[in-house]
Amino acid sequence: MSTTTRTIDTDVAIVGGGIMGASAALALRRKGVSVVLLERDLCGSRSSGVNYGGVRRQGRPVSQLPLAQRAHQVWADLPALIGTDGEYQRSGHFKIGRSEADMAALEAYADLSRDFDLGIQLISGTTLRERCPWLGGRAVGGSLCPDDGQANPRLVSPAFALAAQRAGAQILERTPMTSVEHDGKIFTVRSSTAVTVRAPVLINCAGAWAGALAAQFGEAVPIHSGHPAMAVTEPLPFFMHWSLGVEGGGIYCRQVARGNLVLGGGSGVALDADRARSERSAIAALAVQAVELLPALKNAHFIRTWSGTEGYLPDRQPVLGPSSTTPGLIHGFGFAGAGFQIGPGVGEVLAELARDGRSTTPIDAFAIERFVPKAVAEVASTATAQ
Numbered sequence: 001m002s003t004t005t006r007t008i009d010t011d012v013a014i015v016g017g018g019i020m021g022a023s024a025a026l027a028l029r030r031k032g033v034s035v036v037l038l039e040r041d042l043c044g045s046r047s048s049g050v051n052y053g054g055v056r057r058q059g060r061p062v063s064q065l066p067l068a069q070r071a072h073q074v075w076a077d078l079p080a081l082i083g084t085d086g087e088y089q090r091s092g093h094f095k096i097g098r099s100e101a102d103m104a105a106l107e108a109y110a111d112l113s114r115d116f117d118l119g120i121q122l123i124s125g126t127t128l129r130e131r132c133p134w135l136g137g138r139a140v141g142g143s144l145c146p147d148d149g150q151a152n153p154r155l156v157s158p159a160f161a162l163a164a165q166r167a168g169a170q171i172l173e174r175t176p177m178t179s180v181e182h183d184g185k186i187f188t189v190r191s192s193t194a195v196t197v198r199a200p201v202l203i204n205c206a207g208a209w210a211g212a213l214a215a216q217f218g219e220a221v222p223i224h225s226g227h228p229a230m231a232v233t234e235p236l237p238f239f240m241h242w243s244l245g246v247e248g249g250g251i252y253c254r255q256v257a258r259g260n261l262v263l264g265g266g267s268g269v270a271l272d273a274d275r276a277r278s279e280r281s282a283i284a285a286l287a288v289q290a291v292e293l294l295p296a297l298k299n300a301h302f303i304r305t306w307s308g309t310e311g312y313l314p315d316r317q318p319v320l321g322p323s324s325t326t327p328g329l330i331h332g333f334g335f336a337g338a339g340f341q342i343g344p345g346v347g348e349v350l351a352e353l354a355r356d357g358r359s360t361t362p363i364d365a366f367a368i369e370r371f372v373p374k375a376v377a378e379v380a381s382t383a384t385a386q
Contacts, residue, residue: 004194005190005194005195005196006194006195006196007195007196007197007198008036008170008195008196008197008198009197009198009199010034010035010036010170010197010198010199011028011033011034011035011199011200011201011354012028012033012034012035012036012199012201012202012203012354013035013036013037013038013187013189013197013198013199013201013202013203014035014036014037014038014202014203014205015037015038015177015180015189015202015203015204015205015206015210015213016037016038016039016204016205016206016207016209016210016333017037017038017039017041017042017043017044017161017171017173017205018043018044018046018047018048018049018157018205018207018339018343019044019048019153019156019157019160019339019340019343019344019347020048020205020207020332020333020335020339020343020346020347020350021037021039021043021203021205021332021347022037022043022044022048022157022158022160022161022164022171022347023074023160023164023343023344023346023347023348024203024205024332024346024347024348024350024351024354025037025160025161025164025169025171025347026081026082026160026163026164026167026169026347027347027348027350027351028169028351028354028355029164029167029168029169030167030351031351031355033351033354033355034168035164035169035170036169036170036172036197036199037161037164037169037170037171037172038172038175038176038177038189038191038195038197039161039171039172039173039174039175040174040175040176040177040209041173041174041274042158042173042174043157043158043160043161043162043171043173044153044154044156044157044158044159044160044161045158046207046208046308046309047207047208047308047309047310047311047337047339048153048157048207048339048340048343049153049154049157049158049308050153050154050230050306050307050308051153051228051308051310051337051340052153052228052230052252052254052262052264052340053150053151053152053153053254053262053340054093054148054150054243054245054252054254054340054341055075055088055148055149055150055151055243055340055341056093056145056148056149056243056245056341057069057072057116057118057145057148057341058093058095058109058113058118058120058143058145058148058245059095059109059245060338060342061317061365062112062113062116063317063362063365063366064317064342065113065116065118066116066361066362067342067345067346067349067361067363068116068341068342068345069116069345070345070348070349070361071341071342071343071344071345071346072147072341072345074344074345074348075088075151075341075344078156081163082156082159082160082162082163083159083162083163083166084155084156084159086151086152086155086156086159087150087151087152087155087256087257088149088150088151088152088156089149089150089151090146090147090148090149091149091150091241091242091243091254092144092145092146092147092148092149092241092242092243093144093145093148093149093242093243093244093245094123094132094142094143094144094145094242094243094244094245095142095143095144095145095244095245095246095247096135096139096141096142096244096245096246096247096293097124097139097140097141097142097143097247098138098139098140098246098247098248099140100140102140102141102247102248103122103124103140103141105247105248106122106141106142106143106247107122107143109143110122110143118145118147118148119145119146119147120143120144120145121143121144121145121146122141122142122143122144123141123142123143123144124140124141124142125141128140128141128142134239134240134294134295134296135293135294136291136292136293136294136295138292138293139293142247143247144242148243148341149243150243150254150256151340152256153340156340157340157343160343160344160347172191172193172195174193175191175193175195176191176192176193177189177190177191177206177213178190178191178192180202180213180216182202182217182326182328182329184327185200185328186198186199186200187199187200187201187202187328187329189202200328201328201329201330201354202328202329202330203330203331203332203350203354204329204330204331204332204333205332205333205350206333207309207310207311207333208223208225208309208310208311208333209311210223210311210319210331210333210334211223211311211333214319214323214331214333214368217323217325217326217329218325218326218372219323219324219325219331219368219371219372220372221313221319221334221368221371221372222313222314222371223311223312223313223333223334224311224312225270225309225310225311225312226267226309226310226311226312226336226337227267227268227269227270227276227277227307227308227309227310228264228265228266228267228268228307228308228310228337229264229265229266229267229268229278229279229282229283229286229305229307230262230263230264230268230278230305230306230307230308231262231263231264231278231283231286231302231304231305231306232260232261232262232263232302232303232304232305233260233261233263233297233300233301233302233303234259234260234300234301234302234303235258235259235260236255236259236260236261236296236297236300237259238255238257238259239255239296240253240254240255240261240294241255242254244293246293250265250289251263251264251265251286251289251290251293252264252265253290253293253294260303261290261294261297261300263286263290264286265282265285265286265289266282266283266285266286267282268282268307268308269307270309274309276307276308276309277305277306277307278305278306278307283302283305287302310335310336310337311333311334311335311336312334312336312337313334313336313371315370316336317334317336317365317366318332318333318334318335318336318339318346318366319331319332319333319334319366319367319368319371320332320346320349320350320363320366321353321363321364321366321367321368322353322357323368324367324368324369324372325372330350330353330354331368332346332349332350345361348361349361349363
């Protein structure tokens with residue numbers, strides 16, 4: 001039985017319907033650029049939809065702060081932009097210090113990031129106990145960024161795709177890319193669902209699976225998958241407005257309006273290429289740390305645990321920018337589990353790169369050339385063009 005392949009010609013093709021790809025599609029349509037987005041599953045169903053939901057600038061590498069500040073402005077306009085607030089609130093993000101060394105590191109970061117006007121406040125001693133009576137004794141202080149916050153990724157990420165669709169983007173869900181070719185001018189992206197998309201620009205937002213696409217164009221990068229261990233408690237009496245992190249790593253936690261606490265920390269395990277879950281040992285370790293820092297959780301029940309698949313590069317920085325081998329190819333992947341807040345800013349940057357060939361936001365630190373030697377890139381570029 002033969003099938004008819006539908007061919008779509010467009011200005012920009014995007015592979016990946018997480019918050020990066022969907023926000024790029026929306027930003028492109030707002031610029032009047034035609035776009036087709038292919039998502040192998042449902043938009044926002046992977047790491048963009050199963051993450052913790054922290055919307056923080058504090059603690060990011062300084063190289064990411066221009067992106068974070070740009071995204072911060074987008075988050076402020078979320079209801080008008082995507083039709084929902086996504087439970088977004090600037091509740092404050094508090095990074096806990098458990099030692100004097102931690103406090104010294106937090107103070108150093110406050111100084112390092114001062115030019116970005118994050119409004120960081122260092123809190124310790126009596127002030128800490130007055131403002132945070134719910135904190136356990138291990139905490140000796142912390143760093144508060146009052147305008148950082150939290151949101152519900154299960155609402156926000158799909159809403160960007162829906163907003164892009166309303167703006168005229170063609171969103172093709174359950175449409176995995178099965179092959180891609182480039183003839184020097186046009187990318188031809190095929191899916192086994194009998195869809196072919198042709199475009200002069202291709203944006204690679206395929207998340208943990210983006211490395212395979214990059215490698216096809218001579219840009220193999222050392223990306224690997226990570227699987228966060230996540231859990232949520234039963235509703236508890238509301239006691240904590242801030243979203244929490246820990247200096248040096250550990251748990252992260254936030255309490256939503258209905259009283260549930262969302263927690264993460266440690267690693268889950270992959271079941272196969274598409275599925276992951278939290279292991280019992282990781283959740284047990286998470287519970288110990290949680291009770292240590294938040295005694296109110298001592299008798300709380302976890303009602304659900306989950307995990308997902310995220311892409312990590314060795315320096316825990318993303319690849320964001322043009323290909324080093326192939327004109328028209330643009331990458332946006334490898335956000336190491338910290339892409340939710342900067343996602344809308346990344347989308348705007350990708351749209352600028354696709355339409356204008358440059359961005360107003362500095363992104364040199366995220367160039368793929370840091371992993372692809374120049375000689376290899378030149379050879380690959382020559383092979384791609386032939």
